[in-house]
Amino acid sequence: MLRRLWLLIFYVPLCTWILIASAWAQAEARLTWLDNRFRVDPEIEQITFVVTREQPSQSVVLVAPDGRKYYADRHANTMSWYTDKGMDIISITHPMAGPWQALGKVSINNGIRFISNIQLQAEPLPAQLYQTEVLKFSAQLTQNKQPLLLRDFLDRVQLKVVFYPLTSILSNELNELNESNEPAPIEVGQFADDGQEYDEVAGDGIFTVALNVNVEPGKYRVEIASTNGVFKRAVEQTVLVYPAPITTSFVQSHQPLTSHSVNIEAKADQTISGSLAAYLVVKQPQQKPRIIQRSSHHQQSHLVLTWPNDAQIGKAWWRGWAYVTDSLTQRELVFRLSQQNYTQVAAVAVDFSASLAQQQAKQQLIIQNEQQQRLLWVVITNIVIVISVLVVLLMWRRKRAVQSDLIVPK
Template identity: 75%
Template sequence: MLRRLWLLLFYVPLCAWAQTETRLTWLDNRFRVDPEIEQITFVVTREQPSQSVVLVAPDGRKYYADRHSKAMSWYSDKGMDIISINHPMAGPWQALGKVSTNNGIRIISNIQLDAHQLPAQLYQTEVLKFSARLTQNQQPLLLRDFLDRVQLKVIFYPITSDLSNDTVDESTAIEVGTFADNGHEYDEVAGDGVFTVALNIDVVPGKYRVKIASTNGVFERSVEQTVLVYPTPITTTFTQSHRSLISHVVNIETKPEQIVAGSLAAYLVVKQPQTKPQILQRSTTAPQSQLELTWLNDSHVGKAWWRGWAYVTDALTQRELVFRLPKQNYTQVAIVTPSLTSPLAQQRLEQQLAARQTEQRQQRLLWIAITNIIVVISAITLLLLWRRKRTLKHDLMLPNELK
């Protein structure tokens, strides 16, 4: 029984691994492609130093990294070639070069790119988590050497519409985000074949064709969707204080017809001169549609900034929306009394300053006089005490006859 259990533990992982890739380590580096395969990718690990391999087709044609068929995409990296072929010729293929005897050649076939469906209605400046994954035979593709070199991007193509049809403008492509499978930020697990991106919809409102595609030639796959981008449903204004201990104000207001009342919440990070960053958090309750976040002007002079996030709920779809509040810099300056442009007011101000200076001068003279009087009185007092002491000493002297 124990022996059977060990056999199961040994063979089950091998079977699972065999479903995702085929490894070839034949001495002549030959591998056979079956007729039913529509797309295949060769991951060739080379010894170092070495040049890219030469790929030989069953009919004897040779293909190189810089000279190959249009049906191929060839990615050459240090110590590795990744070659993808659409509708490959059936039969024995061969890779000529310093192929590693340890890793050899891995074959991946029928790769598919699956992406989550984007909401049909997006908002300008919205940020949302978006995922895509690579599969082989409807199973997650987990070949790390391959995944580390995949570069997936999200590209928006504007669509212009007229009465007859829609026209996609390929010349004005807008790159909105790059996927990652590294376990950082929005990506949950590194190397699990699920690529994640925080899409920042920083495009003008309109209709777009969205394309998710590999952009570095590792393989040719893409997914396309059509979306509508609407104007942002929130308005953010910043009012800077120019008076000491009077608050700076960030006001966030939502459009009642688009956003659920009471669903607004906000998070700000504020950095003032000579202080550590502080965090401000507030939320609304029904039926409120706006909120204010404030912090005191601490009168320190220098550069300051704030940034944050706003969270709301879409009234139509009940979708939770996230908006990034971009970093805003401002400068806290010294408090200066505003100048008076009226000549009469200026004259009055000069008279007040002159009167104040006269008063201060009189006060200084008064203090000097008082100080001098105190000094004279103190000197006279000391002199009288000294004379009295001498008189007493003289009276206490003995008569001559008693000496």
């Protein structure tokens, strides 16, 4: 009795699974291999065909129910067509209902696979971003509201984030841009599903990007879309980018006993006091990179990170990250401190003896000038005295001559 019960427990589900798999395979075979024809139902709003081709071969020709033919380089505006080695990915918005056909060397192994009602879902960005801010941003493709996990499709998806400027700069009066002076869109990042950097798990269908908001302050329309035409869906959002709430300055030392320093100041009216922290990687000549990290104390809004000037001559650099909390939204902000290069040169040796000799020479020259001026004044004074005496004598002689002429002889 117990043996029969175990047979019922294991055998019945196994048979059921085999029947379902067989039915699915037959249905897929009818859809995929019956003259490469497939039917699109009227309720489908968007469909994607993943066509695997034999090698070598050209892209397939897609025939619509009304007989129209579409090609990789000639197709309707409602289509996006991506061609890769041995594969065509064709997405159609509002496809015509009825039988479609793919003409070409379609692989008998994989054939044609269908993905209907693809949706691009993305986390909403904060409405207020900051210049040079870096934040983790994720998006996911779904099929009929379920995660899309078809690797042949996902491996060829390229998603990008583009900022379209809507205003010039943030001010009390935002001047809307018209079409004549509209600036070019700015690509700020590309998503990846490779398990690297900010992406948590490779191949899980969740695409992640380290969004680097390296744009001028202003109002932007943010668009997430495919860069290679795998599908036409896009997600849009409007955000405001404000100036960064931190300022960074670097003071390079030119003396061995004085350290290099990076000063980071957080704006007290935009950030929470005591929330500032920083992480630096410093590379000096003939040394391995070193890590310097500090955090501010309670009620502090600034940091000073220092490292010694080791007197080694050559090229050096530093880069890092700064972390602070937004006081308005309580959001944790991350800012990338771009790499800054500098050159360490030999310390300037001050020759005090030469400086003293130069100073003494200047003083001697001043004394000589003063002596020459005094001598000049003595000469001038003597000349004035001599001239004055001569003038007095001349006047006296003239006066006597006049008096002698006035005497009458007896």
